[in-house]
Amino acid sequence: MEIQYLKQIVEAALLAAGRPLSLDRLQELFEENARPERKELSAALDELGADYAGRGFEIREVSSGFRVQVRAQYAPWVSRLWEERPGRYSRALMETLALIAYRQPITRGEIEDIRGVSVSTNIIRTLSEREWIRVVGHRDVPGRPSLYATTRGFLDHFNLSSLDDLPTLAEIRDLDVINRELDLAEPGKGTENRGESVQPADAVAPLAEQEHQAPEPQKSAEIIPLSRPDDGAVND
């Protein structure tokens, strides 16, 4: 099929679909004997993306496929089409969502440990109803708490094609730095200095490990050990 023709079918479909379309789904628009290769479709999508430069809309690849969307810069005008502005989500909800996005799979208890406050059932329900999160399993501890993870719908909503596209998580500075600064900041502490000049190795380990893991969202089913045993006393 000629690319010019292909492009027109693809853009017509994307424009009308009202949802992202995967390459597979785009292929299915064609009769089996006239089905374009995936790379032909990709080429067509690339060309369309270039065609739309300077237009009010763009092609964007999100998690569940490609979509044609109105560019963010026209949102102030386009929003006026609807009486109601979309409400803002509470900070509690966004923080919970962020923890699930970056630390998935994660239990509610683990979210509470990090946030230092309880997570309301409403928040979990709202996120589930929006189909941004879902239960992907249960941690094998007493009570078998649900493990939450984000969905494709979450990525689609936030204009992301994968978890790798999430904003980079701030780094945690490790204890060596802390101690150096403590030493500098408190030069005259006398006897207390004794304990800080040599840093016990086992105190460094947990932080170093977290620093290594945290910036990359865990997509595997691997379970991240979250809190050290003595954390529990503080939070429960």
Next chain:
Amino acid sequence: MEIQYLKQIVEAALLAAGRPLSLDRLQELFEENARPERKELSAALDELGADYAGRGFEIREVSSGFRVQVRAQYAPWVSRLWEERPGRYSRALMETLALIAYRQPITRGEIEDIRGVSVSTNIIRTLSEREWIRVVGHRDVPGRPSLYATTRGFLDHFNLSSLDDLPTLAEIRDLDVINRELDLAEPGKGTENRGESVQPADAVAPLAEQEHQAPEPQKSAEIIPLSRPDDGAVND
């Protein structure tokens, strides 16, 4: 306002709206002190119409305003977005078809005698519409019931050159062997009271596949609604 900018806002709004927008409505997208004249908007719409020449979509004025729509020539492809996944035929239909193939010419009453249950008009109509069976005459008894036979199309569809290519009854009795070879799970255990309705393919999809689909809520639009609750039980 520069027309280039105006055009982009107008096309963004038309694309996002999902409904036709009148000139008045388009004007309302702008702050009062920056509101374009109707003739400016008309000019922008005209230019957009020209821009879309050679694209898969066009601007069209309908009674309630302007809208962006897929060009008619691409409707056949785009329409496939809403096509439902093929369902499955009921066991009753399959039995009826088998009896017509092996016992033709045969009347509906004779099929009912053998199957021990009535054959719905729907089944006969479905098989006729697919052009797998046809009426070849009428039995000369009261009511002059139609005699059904299979068609050339039936043979073609199943890649048979003649009915003699169908397995013999003895071979059918050994179908368990064939099944093992085909690795085809026999779906027929205790299915006598199965409904005649078309069965959604998803009802038999393995659980794993359904789980895989779960994060994509849009897909549910492709599931054919079950018309009979008892159909589902067969697949477990």
Next chain:
Amino acid sequence: MSVRDGETAKHPEQVEMPFAVVQGEPMVTLPKDLYIPPDALEVFLDAFEGPLDLLLYLIKRQNLDILDIPVAEITAQYMKYVDMMKDLRLELAAEYLVMAAMLAEIKSRMLLPRIHEDEEDEEDPRAELVRRLQEYERYKQAADDIDALPQLNRDVFQTQGAVPDKHIEQAPPEVSLQEILLAFKDVLRRVDMLTHLHVEREALSVRERMSRILDEVEEDQFVEFTSLFSFDEGRLGVVVTFLAVLELLKESLLELVQAEPFGVIHVKARTTAIVDE
């Protein structure tokens, strides 16, 4: 500096004051210099997502690095807020009190002189708090970052072009031959118990030919018997056709007429009602 600057705490027993709060006992002294006018406090506290958030605020407000928390000072400020919550009879979340306890504990540990040798193994008492604050802060920031991403229906909008000539076709279900055979096998299994059905030895080509002959003959018009035969089918084809005609005659579906001995035989579909069953 934090230890020295921290208000009056010089002895361990004085820093145990906040523990009394955790146990629900009344405070001994109330701080007088509040940072926030009490009437603004309720709104103010609503803005916090918990004790870590409040602590972060206190630290940020003084332009302090998390890594360098003057524990005593922050503890004192924190307690003031907690006390204000009590004064205003705000429902004081347990998390705030737990944090107060943690701060007090850190403060006391930092004040205690380390005399035992094995304390070299002890980490900085602030380390755990610092870790938790940093951990919380990064996700607090991440929440803001995610919120700032272009969101569907807030910043970007999925297009919804009309399809004026939409024509949706329902694809017919796929059927495999195996499915038909399995269905037939089920029928056979059922009818095996009713042995009157003798489908066993019939050649299917005869049945197929029966259908074809029925299709060719008309009900009100005779056709020549010989026209049913096609000689290029060979001997086998002729036999099959002949058997089909016999079978159709047996089933009273065909009528065979010969006007005179050795005359032309004609065939037509049966019309007259004959009781034969």
